[in-house]
Amino acid sequence: xxxxxxxxxxxxxxxxxxxxxxxxxxxxxxxxxxxxxxxxxxxxxxxxxxxxxxxxxxxxxxxxxxxxxxxxxxxxxxxxxxxxxxxxxxxxxxxxxxxxxxxxxxxxxxxxxxxxxxxxxxxxxxxxxxxxxxxxxxxxxxxxxxxxx
Numbered sequence: 001x002x003x004x005x006x007x008x009x010x011x012x013x014x015x016x017x018x019x020x021x022x023x024x025x026x027x028x029x030x031x032x033x034x035x036x037x038x039x040x041x042x043x044x045x046x047x048x049x050x051x052x053x054x055x056x057x058x059x060x061x062x063x064x065x066x067x068x069x070x071x072x073x074x075x076x077x078x079x080x081x082x083x084x085x086x087x088x089x090x091x092x093x094x095x096x097x098x099x100x101x102x103x104x105x106x107x108x109x110x111x112x113x114x115x116x117x118x119x120x121x122x123x124x125x126x127x128x129x130x131x132x133x134x135x136x137x138x139x140x141x142x143x144x145x146x147x148x149x
Contacts, residue, residue, distance in 0.1 A: 014083035021076035055145035059138040066135030073127030
């Protein structure tokens with residue numbers, strides 16, 4: 001197999017891993033939103049038997065989904081990094097090519113290493129932080145569920 005085919009494959013795998021992590025984050029936002037709406041509707045409802053337990057079950061589900069999605073997002077980010085670095089390394093061997101897309105990102109990579117804001121807003125940080133924020137929210141709501149009763 002020649003380097004061009006390997007390069008294209010690595011590029012496609014990188015694109016796939018990038019799309020997968022954002023698609024999965026979007027799915028998490030939908031699921032967590034549904035759980036949040038369900039919790040809100042039950043919380044504002046009149047008391048009924050096992051209300052706190054049902055609210056806690058919704059919170060546990062939201063917390064668990066957030067943790068699972070954070071791990072999954074981190075794993076997909078690791079795949080993305082591996083494919084990106086492999087394609088970047090392979091691109092170095094292409095002497096005749098004047099434009100090397102992976103090397104065009106070098107200034108941004110350096111800026112990301114220096115700037116806290118760039119690190120916090122990177123795709124890797126977002127796909128890990130958003131699910132963890134939802135997990136913390138649902139942990140808080142679990143406590144609130146028992147304060148109401």
